Amino acid sequence: LNAINIGLQRLVMESDNLSEEQEQLLSSMSESVKRTENILSKLQRFSTPLRAEKQPMRLDTLLSQIITLYEEVCKQQSIRLKTAIDFTESIAGDRDLIGEMFDNLMKNSIEAQSQGGFLSVSLSAVSDQAKIRIENGGFSLSGDMIPKMTKPYFTTKTRGTGLGLALVKRIVELHRGTITIEKGKENDSVAIEVSLPATQPR
Numbered sequence: 572l573n574a575i576n577i578g579l580q581r582l583v584m585e586s587d588n589l590s591e592e593q594e595q596l597l598s599s600m601s602e603s604v605k606r607t608e609n610i611l612s613k614l615q616r617f618s619t620p621l622r623a624e625k626q627p628m629r630l631d632t633l634l635s636q637i638i639t640l641y642e643e644v645c646k647q648q649s650i651r652l653k654t655a656i657d658f659t660e661s662i663a664g665d666r667d668l669i670g671e672m673f674d675n676l677m678k679n680s681i682e683a684q685s686q687g688g689f690l691s692v693s694l695s696a697v698s699d700q701a702k703i704r705i706e707n708g709g710f711s712l713s714g715d716m717i718p719k720m721t722k723p724y725f726t727t728k729t730r731g732t733g734l735g736l737a738l739v740k741r742i743v744e745l746h747r748g749t750i751t752i753e754k755g756k757e758n759d760s761v762a763i764e765v766s767l768p769a770t771q772p773r
Contacts, residue, residue: 572611576604617738623665623745630701630767631656633666634694637673641681649687656694658701662769664746669767672742675735676705676763684709689757700748701769706755706762736763743767 579601583589589597638654645652680690688708695702743750748767755762 572604572608576601576608579604613735621668621741621745623668623742625663625665625746627661628664628666628669629659629661630664630669630703631659631694633670634673634692634703637670637677638692641677644681645690648681648685650681650684651689653689653691654693655691658694658696658769660696660701660769662701662767664767668742668745672739672765673703675739676703676765679735680705680707683707683761689760696769697766699769700766703765703767704762706757706760708755708757708760710759710761739765 579597583594583597586593634656635654638652642652644650677690677692684690684707686709689706690708691704691706693702693704695704740750743765746767748765750766751764753762753764754760
């Protein structure tokens, strides 16, 4: 794939007399290579055994950083973003893996509503658990879909791999947590709740 991509780039740079149709063809081929690389990268990531190197970390700080990264995308896509972060204690967790989990959940929520909608993100303490709830519009959830959504290769996206939520589930379980999926409070919305042990790190 890398060789193909380099070859396509050279064709574009070194060919002075390409027709508009030829330029569009090369551009389409280049985009196809990028999509294929993305799919293979996700497959490789999913097949790699995960290890959690747990250290004291703040979920609120990490989640706020990731929300900041997606604020501009939400504005561009007319997505109303609402946040409520009420848990500020340290927990024992792998910052990189939990960051990847947050990133996947945010990305899925935004991709589900390219024509605008809403995204609600909350972090709170419930008993001895830290609960992350992400609810978004643009998705009509039927009861028979719920048990399938965290299984590998199940996707409702035209170009999805079906590995995002499956990887999220692995990360959650690696931290002895749970994940639940349900219909959201608004029409055509879905809510994902992740609960992680709120134990103090030793």
